[in-house]
Amino acid sequence: MTPSLDVRNLCYAYPDGRVALDGVSLSVAEGERVALIGPNGAGKSTLLQCLNGLLPARLPREAAVRVFGTPLGETTADGIRRSVGLLFQDPDDQFLCPTVREEVRFGPEQFGWEEARIEEAVADALARAGIPDFGPREPHHLSRGEKRRVCLAAVLACSPRLLLLDEPTTDLDPRGKRELREVLRTLPVTILLATHDLEMVVDLCPRAVLLDRGRVIANRPTFDLLSDEPLMLAHGLERPHILSHRHPHG
Numbered sequence: 001m002t003p004s005l006d007v008r009n010l011c012y013a014y015p016d017g018r019v020a021l022d023g024v025s026l027s028v029a030e031g032e033r034v035a036l037i038g039p040n041g042a043g044k045s046t047l048l049q050c051l052n053g054l055l056p057a058r059l060p061r062e063a064a065v066r067v068f069g070t071p072l073g074e075t076t077a078d079g080i081r082r083s084v085g086l087l088f089q090d091p092d093d094q095f096l097c098p099t100v101r102e103e104v105r106f107g108p109e110q111f112g113w114e115e116a117r118i119e120e121a122v123a124d125a126l127a128r129a130g131i132p133d134f135g136p137r138e139p140h141h142l143s144r145g146e147k148r149r150v151c152l153a154a155v156l157a158c159s160p161r162l163l164l165l166d167e168p169t170t171d172l173d174p175r176g177k178r179e180l181r182e183v184l185r186t187l188p189v190t191i192l193l194a195t196h197d198l199e200m201v202v203d204l205c206p207r208a209v210l211l212d213r214g215r216v217i218a219n220r221p222t223f224d225l226l227s228d229e230p231l232m233l234a235h236g237l238e239r240p241h242i243l244s245h246r247h248p249h250g
């Protein structure tokens, strides 16, 4: 089966010359949930932003990235972005509209969906994100955790087949974290999750990719990778306590 995501030797340097990705290769199968872990500055955010061709200037070399079999390039980026949802690290980067309802409607409206389909998608996305009554609220007046839920709803309303999540549990309280994990667990989509929240990684992702200095250091079953204390410590991470009373994914 064609993988949802296939990345071959992806390199990326910022305009100031800093190399953020240095030959990254990884593949994610349809329906798989894979964690992207690594210390600050490892290249996690850069990788996620390259994968949905966020800015033309950030498009990787033609054919280095395939999304559902289509090579990501100038002419294909718009189409690919329709099936790839990216939840940004900073929720304020994502707001464009004066109300939550408009914010969540924005994507489906851009797609030109019929009104009934838009309304259904918006209501469903708000409910999944745990904020069914937030439609009339102003995004900029919400708490950080609530903003994050609005961003999630806006992404879910577009019915992505591949979901890229950049530190989605930052600013969420313990209940919010638990609820997000449940939402992600029930979504029938492929997920690539960049996070320092190793409890969520253990809970949600059977496989983990360790990135450091723009390179893939390890790509292994989560339990195996996170249990490797010398490897984790060598790359600014720690073996999570949760592993001491958990069994590996079956």
Ligand code: ADP
Binding pocket: 014, 015, 016, 018, 019, 020, 038, 039, 040, 041, 042, 043, 044, 045, 046, 047
């Ligand atoms: P992570 O998400 O793993 O913390 P990032 O992808 O944010 O890592 O950063 C990877 C590297 O790229 C870091 O060295 C960071 O300093 C650098 N970087 C990030 N954004 C920019 C930018 N806009 N301009 C120059 N360098 C950047």
